[in-house]
Amino acid sequence: MLSIVIPAKNEAGGLEKFLPRLLELHPDAEVIVVNDGSTDDTASVAESAGAQVVTHAYSKGNGAAIKSGARAATGDVIVFMDGDGQHNPEDISRLLAEWDKGYDLVVGARSGLSSQASVARWSANTLYNKLASWMVGHKIADLTSGFRAVRRKKFLEFLYLLPNGFSYPTTSTMAFFRAGYSVGFIPIDVAQRIGTSHINMWRDGVRFFLIIFKIGTLYSPLKVYFPVAALMAGLGVLNYLATAFATGSFRFTNMSTLLILAGILVFLIGLLSEQLTNLQYKDIHDD
Incomplete structure (x- = not known):
């Protein structure tokens, strides 16, 4: 019908x-x-x-x-x-x-x-x-x-x-x-x-x-979170390298540390969201 x-x-x-x-x-x-x-x-x-x-x-x-x-x-x-x-x-x-x-x-x-x-x-x-x-x-x-x-x-x-x-x-x-x-x-x-x-x-x-x-x-949270995490961590690494070449000091600055840690945190949030999404769909089945 x-x-x-x-x-x-x-x-x-x-x-x-x-x-x-x-x-x-x-x-x-x-x-x-x-x-x-x-x-x-x-x-x-x-x-x-x-x-x-x-x-x-x-x-x-x-x-x-x-x-x-x-x-x-x-x-x-x-x-x-x-x-x-x-x-x-x-x-x-x-x-x-x-x-x-x-x-x-x-x-x-x-x-x-x-x-x-x-x-x-x-x-x-x-x-x-x-x-x-x-x-x-x-x-x-x-x-x-x-x-x-x-x-x-x-x-x-x-x-x-x-x-x-x-x-x-x-x-x-x-x-x-x-x-x-x-x-x-x-x-x-x-x-x-x-x-x-x-x-x-x-x-x-x-x-x-x-x-x-x-x-x-x-659909897939990690597909969204991972590029953001990679961008933030990458900016942190670039900031570290730019500062190192400019000052001759290879110590991590506060900005570099903040960006890299933020990237790691965003990645972990994406990973957790991916697992929660999988749980959300695990019981979908044909009757």
């Missing part, structure tokens, strides 16, 4: 546009709209179209809506899509066709600048994709896309890791790679969103910057 989960906060306009077509294409699917504390007609529009509605008494965030929808879903596979009308219901069949090839997670990857809300968002997403690709050793075409098909049982394994905010796609994608599950991508085009975006570029820009570090520490 197929479940389609749509997080929605004040998305009455978008739902009114695409929900009828979605239900027409997938009449046997379980369509769940998670009304995240909306103040417009989101809930009534979804109910009128024939979708099941899960309502939050107040807005908890996109990630919290995703978690509520995943808990309510009963299908073997869940398709997540945004409620703002950007995702094309016709692309669901393409996601499922790729998923049928044996993938545990298939992500609809937005292609090109035209599929992004702005140049700033495109630049940030490009940076996330490159960093994540380096971390996992595989090309990640779109780390932050909310349009995806996933095996429900495996998605529920990582529910405790998901934040309540907008970074659930990032966290879930990296968690699937970290657990050794199969992740695939298909190219999609997205339409202009209906209504106002809930993302604030200044506030969320800082938050997305922090996500970069979260990606690294979620």
